[in-house]
Amino acid sequence: MSPSRIAIAAFVAAAGSAYAAEDTKLVLENKIAQCQGCHGIPDWKTAFPEVYRVPKLGGQKADYIVSALKAYKSGERDFPTMRAIAAPLTDDEMQKLANYYASAAALSAQAEKK
Numbered sequence: 039m040s041p042s043r044i045a046i047a048a049f050v051a052a053a054g055s056a057y058a059a060e061d062t063k064l065v066l067e068n069k070i071a072q073c074q075g076c077h078g079i080p081d082w083k084t085a086f087p088e089v090y091r092v093p094k095l096g097g098q099k100a101d102y103i104v105s106a107l108k109a110y111k112s113g114e115r116d117f118p119t120m121r122a123i124a125a126p127l128t129d130d131e132m133q134k135l136a137n138y139y140a141s142a143a144a145l146s147a148q149a150e151k152k
C-alpha cells in the first residue's frame with residue numbers, strides 16, 4: 039500500500055468506529071428517555087394494571103438494576119410493563135443503563151426535574 043492509501047484506510051477505520059460509538063450513545067440515550075418516561079417523574083404512579091408507585095432508579099446500585107432487569111426479562115419478577123421493556127434489552131444494554139442510573143448524572147437529572 040502507498041502511504042496515502044494507508045492514510046485513507048486509517049481515516050476510514052477511525053471514522054467508522056466514531057460513528058459506531060455515536061450510534062451506541064444515541065441508542066442508549068433513547069432508552070434512557072424511555073425509562074425516564076416512568077422512572078424520572080418524582081412520586082409518579084401508574085394507573086395500569088393497578089395504582090402502583092414507580093420505584094426511583096437514580097442512585098440504586100448498578101448490580102441491583104441489572105439483576106432486576108434480568109428478573110423481569112426471565113419472568114422471575116412478574117410485572118407486565120417492565121417485562122415488555124426488559125425483554126428486548128441485551129446484557130450489555132442492561133449494564134449500560136444500570137451504570138447510568140447508578141452514576142451521579144442520573145441523580146442530578148432527577149434533581150433538576152423537581
Ligand code: HEC
Nearest residue numbers: 069072073075076084092093103106107117119120123135
Ligand atoms: C411504562 C412505565 C415504565 C417504563 C417506561 C419503565 N419502567 Fe421500570 N418500572 C416501572 C414500574 C411500575 C416498576 C415497578 C414494578 C414492580 O414493582 O415490580 C418498575 C421497576 C423497575 C426496576 C426495579 C426497581 C426496583 O426498585 O426494584 C428497574 C431496575 C427498572 N424498572 C428499570 C427500567 C429501565 C432501565 C427502563 C428503561 C429501559 C424502565 N424501567 C422503563 C415502570 C416503567
